[in-house]
Amino acid sequence: MGVSMDVVFNTADxxxxxxxxxxxxxxxxxxxxxxxxSVFTLADGTKVFFxxxxxxxxxxxxxxxxxxxxxxxxxxxxxxxxxxxxRLEGGEGTIRCSAATATTSSWAATATTS
Numbered sequence: 001m002g003v004s005m006d007v008v009f010n011t012a013d014x015x016x017x018x019x020x021x022x023x024x025x026x027x028x029x030x031x032x033x034x035x036x037x038s039v040f041t042l043a044d045g046t047k048v049f050f051x052x053x054x055x056x057x058x059x060x061x062x063x064x065x066x067x068x069x070x071x072x073x074x075x076x077x078x079x080x081x082x083x084x085x086x087r088l089e090g091g092e093g094t095i096r097c098s099a100a101t102a103t104t105s106s107w108a109a110t111a112t113t114s
Contacts, residue, residue: 013057013075014049018064023047025066042071046087049073056093063088 014033016023022031023039025047030040037051046069051057054074061070061079068081071089078096079088 011058012060012078014059015062016047016049016059016070017062018066018068019062024064025068045069046071046089051075058093061088 014037016039018024021027025045028041030038032038033049036053037049037057039047039049041047048071049057049059051073056075057073058075059072059077059079061068061072061077063070063079063081063084063086065083067084068086068088070079070087072079072091072093074092076093077090079090081088
């Protein structure tokens with residue numbers, strides 16, 4: 001089934017899967033996901049979902065058995081590392097993470113690890 005939103009009444013606006021070559025660690029080129037939003041890669045390999053309007057888009061990330069690094073924007077996000085030494089960072093909103101390291105970057109966010 002893949003990844004679903006932790007809050008059952010929310011629907012993900014974007015679903016990212018690290019098995020998709022566009023979002024794998026091997027691709028360091030920015031990916032336009034529409035509406036001015038993109039996924040780009042930081043120097044340390046972290047994939048960043050970026051919404052310049054910070055409009056609260058909900059995302060899911062389905063990681064790999066490898067070491068995944070992702071950072072979300074504003075929104076209610078579900079990010080699963082699926083093994084490896086992952087680092088998953090949520091922005092504002094409700095964050096559900098399953099990873100070796102899970103953090104939130106806003107006082108308004110909550111994080112659960114499982």
